[in-house]
Amino acid sequence: xxxxxxxxxxxxxxxxxxxxxxxxxxxxxxxxxxxxxxxxxxxxxxxxxxxxxxxxxxxxxxxxxxxxxxxxxxxxxxxxxxxxxxxxxxxxxxxxxxxxxxxxxxxxxxxxxxxxxxxxxxxxxxxxxxxxxxxxxxxxxxxxxxxxxxxxxxxxxxxxxxxxxxxxxxxxxxxxxxxxxxxxxxxxxxxxxxxxxxxxxxxxxxxxxxxxxxxxxxxxxxxxxxxxxxxxxxxxxxxxxxxxxxxxxxxxxxxxxxxxxxxxxxxxxxxxxxxxxxxxxxxxxxxxxxxxxxxxxxxxxxxxxxxxxxxxxxxxxxxxxxxxxxxx
Numbered sequence: 369x370x371x372x373x374x375x376x377x378x379x380x381x382x383x384x385x386x387x388x389x390x391x392x393x394x395x396x397x398x399x400x401x402x403x404x405x406x407x408x409x410x411x412x413x414x415x416x417x418x419x420x421x422x423x424x425x426x427x428x429x430x431x432x433x434x435x436x437x438x439x440x441x442x443x444x445x446x447x448x449x450x451x452x453x454x455x456x457x458x459x460x461x462x463x464x465x466x467x468x469x470x471x472x473x474x475x476x477x478x479x480x481x482x483x484x485x486x487x488x489x490x491x492x493x494x495x496x497x498x499x500x501x502x503x504x505x506x507x508x509x510x511x512x513x514x515x516x517x518x519x520x521x522x523x524x525x526x527x528x529x530x531x532x533x534x535x536x537x538x539x540x541x542x543x544x545x546x547x548x549x550x551x552x553x554x555x556x557x558x559x560x561x562x563x564x565x566x567x568x569x570x571x572x573x574x575x576x577x578x579x580x581x582x583x584x585x586x587x588x589x590x591x592x593x594x595x596x597x598x599x600x601x602x603x604x605x606x607x608x609x610x611x612x613x614x615x616x617x618x619x620x621x622x623x624x625x626x627x628x629x630x631x632x633x634x635x636x637x638x639x640x641x642x643x644x645x646x647x648x649x650x651x652x653x654x655x656x657x658x659x660x661x662x663x664x665x666x667x668x669x670x671x672x673x674x675x676x677x678x679x680x681x682x683x684x685x686x687x688x689x690x691x692x693x694x695x696x
Contacts, residue, residue: 369445369487370582371396371445371582372397372398373399374398374399374444375398375401375402375442375445376393376400376401376443376446376447377401377402377446377447378401378402378403378404378446378448378449379405379430379448379449380404380448380450380451381402381404381405381414382403382405382407382410382411382414383405383450385449385491385536385574386405387414388570388571388574389447389577389578392571392574392575392578394418394422394423398422399422400424401420401422401423401424402424402426403423403424403425404428404439404450405426405427406427406428411425411427426439429472430448430468430472430473430475431467431471431472432475433478433479437479437483440483440485441483443483443485444486444487445485445486445488445489446485446487446488446489447581448473448476448488448491449491450468450472451469451491451507452464452468452469452503452506453493455495455502455620455621456620458501458502458506459501459502459620469503469510470506470509470510473490473510473513473514474513476488476490477513480526481517481520481524481526484525484526485526486527487527487529488514488526488528488529489528489577489580489581489584490510490511490514490531491531492510492511492532494532494533494534494566494625494627495625496510497626497627497628497629497632498629500620500621502620514530515528515529516647516649518586518587518649519651527584527585527586527587529580529581529585529586529587529588529590530588530590531576531577531580531591532589532590532591532627532645533576533591533592533627534565534566534567534568534625534671535566535567535568536569536570536573537567537687539570544602544687547603547606548606550610551610553610554609554611555610555611555612556603556606556610556611556612557614557615558599558600558603558612558614559599559614559616559617560614560617560623561600561612561614562623563599563617563623564598564599564671564672565596565624565625565671566595566625566627566671567678567686568592568594569686569689572592573592576590585653587646587647587649587651588644588645588646589644589645590643590644591627591636591643591644591669592641593642593676594676595676595678596671596674597678601678601680604680605680605683605684605687606687624670624671624672625670625671626668626670626671627670628645628669630667630668633668633669634665635647635648636667637661638661643663643669
């Protein structure tokens, strides 16, 4: 979809993704960018930082459908980044996670259709594929709601799609700040020496969302091709002098992350830099597959089976990047 002269709203707009998205999308010839979030202090700080007349701020919660109806008035595009995403918090507050991640998704779908929003793209997570924790389960439900939302539009122009990617380097809750904080102790805790993760920078994640927004037709789950890393290599990159202490896998944690399961792969097509998981609905336009390649039987996209790995040296270089260090 063309972004010129469009009004774009981002939920969770004061988070790390939202702030980076705003900084990049203002480089396009957009009409207006609306930051929708609950934190008035962060909104005030963003307004001071960007000082752009196209930027607007809207206090609200995705749990509040009436507020979304008001916020979506005149909006062309919605990027849905608001979520409860800390795994332990979701485990101990399951009803709250359901209200935000599932009910909030339904509210956005209904408000977008009724308000005539043209495009909605929702952020997902690798934890939504074959989930073993509540956060992943709520995001899987959210993904399915957004894909199925295309069945509810009737003769409206609203279309929904999803972007799914892995851990963001240095973001809040990631292992990077923990390792840096504990470096002075001489010991770094690692759950299991076999553990692997997908890795993406915040800038790469935001650009992939913008690209997916422009290429979406409605119903897709977009998955970028990104590198894997071994957590033990990350520890060596951050603090090679430290002793490693293996502490065991935490509840709700996987040894390896998956972004496309073997079952999903049967309806996934591959492009040079990304995959598209196609929906299983009769309205899906099969001609979209032009230029894409079907995946072989038995394929799954998991962090341990990836053919693209970050070395210790590459991880060091990545962690020294100023943009990565600035992620909050």
